[in-house]
Amino acid sequence: MTIPDFNKRGVLDKGIHQCNSKEFIDRFCYETGDVRNKYKKVLEEIFAFALSREGNSIILAGSFVTSKEEPNDLDCMIILPNKECCWVQSNELMVVEDCQLDIIVIEESSKESIYSFLNLFSKDKWNLDVGMVEVILDKEVDRSTWNDYEEHFSIENLLRAREAYIHRHVVRGVREKKILVTITNAEEHLNFNNEISPIVSSAGWIFAPYWYVSTNKDFSLSEEVKRLSGWLRYIYTIYEANVSIFADGLGTMILGMYMKDSQYSELDIDKVILSRSVLNRDFEWSEVFDKWALNMVCNLRSKDGNCVISEQISKKTKSNPLYGDTYRNGFKFKHSSLVEYPYQYIGTVDWKQFNNIIFPMYQTAYLIKKNTDSMIRNNFHEIAEMLRSEMPSQYDIFQEKFN
Numbered sequence: 001m002t003i004p005d006f007n008k009r010g011v012l013d014k015g016i017h018q019c020n021s022k023e024f025i026d027r028f029c030y031e032t033g034d035v036r037n038k039y040k041k042v043l044e045e046i047f048a049f050a051l052s053r054e055g056n057s058i059i060l061a062g063s064f065v066t067s068k069e070e071p072n073d074l075d076c077m078i079i080l081p082n083k084e085c086c087w088v089q090s091n092e093l094m095v096v097e098d099c100q101l102d103i104i105v106i107e108e109s110s111k112e113s114i115y116s117f118l119n120l121f122s123k124d125k126w127n128l129d130v131g132m133v134e135v136i137l138d139k140e141v142d143r144s145t146w147n148d149y150e151e152h153f154s155i156e157n158l159l160r161a162r163e164a165y166i167h168r169h170v171v172r173g174v175r176e177k178k179i180l181v182t183i184t185n186a187e188e189h190l191n192f193n194n195e196i197s198p199i200v201s202s203a204g205w206i207f208a209p210y211w212y213v214s215t216n217k218d219f220s221l222s223e224e225v226k227r228l229s230g231w232l233r234y235i236y237t238i239y240e241a242n243v244s245i246f247a248d249g250l251g252t253m254i255l256g257m258y259m260k261d262s263q264y265s266e267l268d269i270d271k272v273i274l275s276r277s278v279l280n281r282d283f284e285w286s287e288v289f290d291k292w293a294l295n296m297v298c299n300l301r302s303k304d305g306n307c308v309i310s311e312q313i314s315k316k317t318k319s320n321p322l323y324g325d326t327y328r329n330g331f332k333f334k335h336s337s338l339v340e341y342p343y344q345y346i347g348t349v350d351w352k353q354f355n356n357i358i359f360p361m362y363q364t365a366y367l368i369k370k371n372t373d374s375m376i377r378n379n380f381h382e383i384a385e386m387l388r389s390e391m392p393s394q395y396d397i398f399q400e401k402f403n
Contacts, residue, residue, distance in 0.1 A: 012131025280324030
């Protein structure tokens with residue numbers, strides 16, 4: 001097993017190239033490269049983790065397996081024998097400064113998903129072929145299990161894989177401070193915020209929860225917007241870092257009113273995730289995206305429509321033009337950075353759902369944006385026909401955007 005030389009483009013030739021863990025570290029973690037050398041300990045931890053879960057191999061891709069002196073990403077797919085082995089604590093793998101890893105942990109029976117991810121990894125941002133590396137952890141295995149990935153290419157499965165990419169377990173080096181603010185009902189989410197605090201902080205984020213009490217007789221949406229503004233301004237002044245937000249229930253409306261109000265623009269908001277959103281379907285995101293330079297808004301839309309809003313919401317609040325049911329029906333506004341994510345609600349969001357599904361979304365948004373438009377343009381006609389037959393209402397919108 002040997003890794004070939006890079007081609008004229010500075011990448012490995014198309015295909016999956018095999019090696020053992022020592023060969024990979026010797027080839028790609030050379031000591032003269034400051035960034036690359038820092039990956040050595042991280043990779044050793046990943047290899048040890050995979051072996052502890054009975055994994056046989058790991059697929060590695062991204063700029064790290066190119067000739068780039070200072071790579072900025074390493075895509076890693078850990079293939080494990082069953083679903084139970086795939087459950088990972090967010091701090092179970094090592095984080096080292098300047099190392100940025102995007103890790104998928106997947107069971108080997110999910111062959112369709114594995115092939116879809118391999119097709120995703122096999123193209124660069126210009127849609128040109130690039131090679132991948134499979135590190136064989138069991139020395140008795142002498143050939144790649146997945147070398148026939150091109151035979152399983154399917155545009156529909158590739159689209160599903162890009163959507164499923166949001167389920168990755170992410171281990172990312174902290175290059176700059178990041179703040180996560182949760183906007184939640186104190187009566188419903190006090191324990192939730194306590195439980196997710198170590199999850200967020202162990203990943204290197206500053207955690208700054210904001211609570212409101214909607215049953216208070218003096219509760220006022222406009223006053224809550226002022227209080228939220230004061231809290232965000234206070235946190236931003238101290239840490240001077242981009243803010244990402246998780247808002248639930250009535251908290252989504254407080255956030256929506258805050259972002260739409262022209263008097264507020266005191267900080268940078270990076271990403272927003274809306275849980276059980278009660279914003280109106282006609283909420284005008286275009287001005288909000290322009291004003292705040294948002295990188296992503298993700299609406300966790302109920303997969304089966306059975307999501308229940310358990311907060312007490314007054315008639316006055318329900319009469320507000322911003323009030324609605326986007327937790328069930330989503331937003332009418334379409335934007336490449338507005339993600340409608342089908343989510344299975346089981347009561348209120350708990351810490352396990354946050355750890356396994358929601359928190360990784362803040363880390364993976366840039367990859368979804370980076371790849372999706374390029375992939376769509378290269379497969380325009382096939383996707384257009386799929387939309388025409390299965391989602392006619394979206395067909396015109398799709399054509400207008402990409403024609």
